[in-house]
Amino acid sequence: MRYLPKSPADRKEMLAEIGVASIDDLFSTIPAEYRLTRDLNVPRQHGEQEVIEHFKAFAEKNATGYASFLGAGAYRHYRPVLIDTVVSRGEFLTSYTPYQPEIAQGTLQALFEFQTMICELTGMEIANASMYDGSTGVAEAVMMAVRVTGRNAAVVAKTVHPEYREVLATYALHQEIPVTALDYTANGRVDLAKLDAAITDDTACVLIQSPNFFGTIEDVAAIAEIAHKKGALLIVAIAEAVSLGIVKPPKEADIVAMEAQAFGVPVGYGGPYCGVIASKEKFLRQMPGRLAGExxxxxxxxxxxxxxxxxxxHIRREKATSNICTNQSLVALMVTVFLTVYGKGLKELGEQNLAKAHYAAQTLGKSGKVLFGGAPRFNEFVLDLGKDAETVNASLLTKKIIGGLPLAKWYPELGADASLWCATELNTKAQIDAAATAIAGKA
Amino acid sequence: MAEKFVGTPKKATTHVNQNENLIFEKSSPGKKAYRLSELDVPAVDAASLLGDAVRTDLGVMPELSEIEIVRHFTRLSTWNYAIDLGMFPLGSCTMKYNGRVNELVARLEGIAEAHPYQPESLSQGVLEIMKVLSDCLLDICGMDAITLQPAAGAHGEFTGILLARAYHESLGNARKKILIPDSAHGTNPATAAVVGYEVQNLKSNAKGMVDLAELEKLVDEDTAALMLTNPSTIGVFESEIHKIADILHAKGALLYMDGANMNALVGKTRPGDFGVDVMHLNLHKTFSTPHGGGGPGSGPVACKKILEPFLPTPLLVTKSDGKLGLEYNRPQTVGRVRMFYGNFGMFVRALAYILANGPDGLRQTTEDAVLNANYIRAKLEDTFELPYKTRSLHEVVFSDKRQAKNGVKTGDMGKRLIDYGFHAYTVSFPMVVQGAMMIEPTESESREELDLLIDALKQIAREAEENPELVQTAPHTTRVQRLDETTAARKPVLRWKAPVAATPVAVDTAAKEW
Known part of the structure; x- marks a missing residue:
């Protein structure tokens, strides 16, 4: 086996040095009846070329060469070449968690730079060195708010990514945190009147997302004021991080729980991504996850x-702030390189996304109705095409276009015709026009 | 250099000593490292589209050119130790070689650019990767059903204990407590608490193993499960594992196995065969996905048939037409533990590892990992105290008992190992061993590299006798010396801020040396 650096003679000599006759003697503590005497039922050993061919065959069974308008928590953005140049360096790729800082300053300084940039972009005072992803980050943020306030319940906007809410529900059930769902209004934003009514003395936090799942930007300041007046914290989730280049940071929030995937991480069928929690400094002791410090x-x-x-x-055991152990170091490094390459140019990138989505909404909107038009949005919008979204998408596929995400599964009140479209700097005018033409004939 | 060692080490390094400021300190207004494609749709006025929500200031975000960015991160990289540079004898962490073909296949267009919501008809390739990997892992574990959704080992523990809870609830009583041996990883008790269980500590016996009499005493109708690491954290197989399982099952409790140490078992024995009901794997340990400086991990959870109804949604299924699909409608599910389907990129790499090995390679891998640990043990047991004499599998735990007499602790010797060109072994864990030195070489080390480690540790033991201070103040060859962790925690500085006045950045004195 090509990864194993031992000759047959090495093995024999080493067994002799240990003082055993055969390798099986080293496994003698495993009771005989539980020893596996057959080969594992896994594919035979493949040469390197065969491994590549195998995966090329898998890859070819997926969508390639399609124009995609999918977003909804996984955003397609251009990934500068430098990202893979840096993360492919063995010193980063094959290093361990930096518990021995003398020989891990590279990882640690990069994480410190990551934390600084996340603070700057979110308007928060501290940020951790990353979490598994946005969905678990949101759940951890809610548990953090419960610890901070000593209160027990959460009010969660329906405009938060449905899968974030599903993950939160799993965690909240066993933490005995009651979760109240909060409606949206006709402009696709949190219903402020209902918010005020939903917050009780038991409410630890209000959780919103901005830009929200419909792509609409929430009125963070107004929501914060209502939450704070009643002693609840405001958690703002961010799924489309690139929005931070052009959209005002949620400074009024107490905790930001974000997914940084949009910053140069491949959509990669859903992971690995890069969650991160940022907050006011006074909540530091309740922050979950790793922190790099100077x-x-x-x-x-x-x-x-x-x-x-x-x-x-590893210190506090059952009294820890979280059971989380790893972070997403290498993915956080991708994010750091992306943010370094763009730097202040994130503004220009944000503007391009705004322009593309604006053009797409206008062009595609001619064949239907763009919902929630009354509020600002970033690079996503909900389109009602007056025809079943699944049907429209099926015929778009024949033109090598992957249409927006049908929303009926999560938002039955929007009907079967509504879908969520995303246009980024990767969507060309030609793609948008082709989609518009296809849809004009109802695809 | 020579005076920094008592003897003549066969391997030693001087770490690259180069100064590199923070990226923010290198930034100058007006520099750029990107150029966007020409905008092919009409430009918009952000302020008029976004109104009050428009952002005007990006604060300290850096401005540099491309070459400066490449150099910055390349220089930072040289301050890291990595498997590509040498051995990590880190017990419990399984720092093995990360095959490079894994990285290549993970970046193929149809894989890296697959959107998680693209239609199933256009996702058969990625689903097939999940299916083939699942089938492989099920056979490796001897289990019936699996979810790949958990993002890391601790997240897998969370999922596994959720399954146990849901199972007990389906029988009418969630039960109250989880038993955890005192030798366990810290994530185990933390996980039990997150799932709402009380933790009851299970004392190890004189051999460092589960004490059956004690277990029998503690297991009752309130016990949901025992979380057991096997082989244990002292690297020893729980030979009475079947009796442990029987004691639990007799009271309706489940046996959860922390699969952190599966590198000792793959192809040689299967947890499902020896009584485990549910377990997690660490793809970043056993299946060679890169640690990447602390993640991403991936923690699939495999279980017996009785727990299958409770697995997180969506579940990967083969549909009646033979196509693969994702099943969401599962009434007894514990729900979702992560959005989408897990750390998919790690599935690709783990499967590439399995394909490169095949059944013969996987078995040989396990055998070599165990051979290496036992070789180190045989060569060093005269030098260091070996608190538990039972046959080791993939790792060996010594203690600093002999060296501590001269004031040299396990942590000191771990730091000193850095001067000899290695990463430290795992220090002070497991907690059942006072002054633990936990060494896991993995299969990736040649006999030559093992001999270098053995030589280094013997020299360090000699230094502990002859010049303890040399060891106590190690490392001496790294870019930075021991860091002040106390101040870091007391007065946390967690982000860079632009200096208020024009105070010059502290000049690194080492710069003068070259």
């Missing part, structure tokens, strides 16, 4: 370490 070494030189680990499971 310090000095014995000679006074600046260096970085993982810090405040007394919050974490």
């Amino acid at each position: 310090t000095k070494d014995m000679s006074g030189k600046r260096g970085f370490v993982l810090t405040l680990s007394t919050r974490e499971q």
